[in-house]
Amino acid sequence: MKLSAVTTSVALAAAALLAGPPASADTLKKIAESGKMTLAYRESSVPFSYLSGPGAPVGFAVDISNAVAEAVKKQVNNPALKVELQAVTSQNRIPLLTNGTIDLECGSTTNNTVRGKDVQFAVNYFYTGTRLLTKKTSGVRNYADLARKKVASTSGTTNAQVIRKYSRDNNLDLDIVLGKDHDDSMLLVDTGRAEAFAMDDILLFGLMGNARNPAEWTVVGDSLQVEPYACMLRKDDPQFQALVNGVIVSLMKSGEFEKLYTKWFMSPVPPRGQNLNLPMSKELRENLVAQSDKPAQ
The missing domain is CATH 3.40.190.10 (Periplasmic binding protein-like II)
Known part of the structure; x- marks a missing residue:
């Protein structure tokens, strides 16, 4: 019986290690100590996060991610903070976030209650x-x-x-x-x-x-x-959540968010110069004021 209990204990400990970071995450501390931040990107989520050719990804959500990275540099007082990029897919984006491989995912991810059990979502920035x-x-x-x-x-x-x-x-x-x-x-x-x-x-x-x-x-x-799109971060990390939400809300209040929207949805975008010509939806315009992170059910 004692051996069985020890074996079970070891198995549970191993499972906890494989599951990723502890429930009480501290992304800003992790970034400060490592000297780097890892942003996720998608390879074909036009015009949110995608590769338009060789080099770094571009898109509406990429611009939001980059704004968060600049705020993190100020928060941890490290202008030379290394910002690394990691491609993710629909299948691996949540596991790579929860296990600490990436620190933030802003792409074309739906904020819903099922995913909300594993991750935290920031303020919604699109509806589709x-x-x-x-x-x-x-x-x-x-x-x-x-x-x-x-x-x-x-x-x-x-x-x-x-x-x-x-x-x-x-x-x-x-x-x-x-x-x-x-x-x-x-x-x-x-x-x-x-x-x-x-x-x-x-x-x-x-x-x-x-x-x-x-x-x-x-x-x-x-x-x-x-359904709403929103940036994903690890659960139970109020400091980082406040920073990410602060950046997005600031963009919304200052008018910069609408400028970014015009850039990616109402203007020609790379690589083919296509113009989606998609006016802002009623739901998104309302959320510029409400700044809600309410999930889809």
């Missing part, structure tokens, strides 16, 4: 809903046109869950196929392995604009479930 990207020649105009057909989504996203639920609720018997990232999911449609790609509408417009031939593509379907 699930729609469909398809070839104009597909004949797909809405979800009913996809009954018993293959539909792509990206592994680890809320959209895959939303489309599965919609399929069950409406007896569509959709065959969901998952890409490892958004480019991979779009490729499934481009190569005929799926009829449409279900994802946040804003990301679909960005991917379409960056396609080899944007005129071949169209975004269709009703918007399913409006």
Whole structure:
């Protein structure tokens, strides 16, 4: 019995170590002691966080991340603080945050109550809903046109869950196929392995604009479930949460946030000079005043 108890204790200790940092995180202390901060980025979440060519990522969320990094440099009194970049996917972004590999993730991550059990979200900075990207020649105009057909989504996203639920609720018997990232999911449609790609509408417009031939593509379907995007940080870290929220709220109050929005959603963006021409939504404009971090349910 004693040996069993010791074995169990060792196993639990090992599991705790593998689980990542302790519940009471202190990101600012970690950064100050290591002399570096690690920011996450996405490779194809246009126009939030993406690679437009060789070099560093660009995008709306990247600009917000960089503003946070500048505030951290002042907070830890280290102008020479090293800022490292780490690519993440929909699948690994939360594990890499909780285990301390990255310190902040600002991209195209939905703030919802399920994820809120593992991470903390900052103030919401965008609102979107699930729609469909398809070839104009597909004949797909809405979800009913996809009954018993293959539909792509990206592994680890809320959209895959939303489309599965919609399929069950409406007896569509959709065959969901998952890409490892958004480019991979779009490729499934481009190569005929799926009829449409279900994802946040804003990301679909960005991917379409960056396609080899944007005129071949169209975004269709009703918007399913409006969801907020927000930056992720580790739970139970009030100091770092206050700093990140302070940066975002300051951008919102000063008018800089609207300038960034215009830059990425109402102006030509790299690499193809596409202009999404997407006016700010009612939900986002209201949150410039409310500055809420309320999650999707």
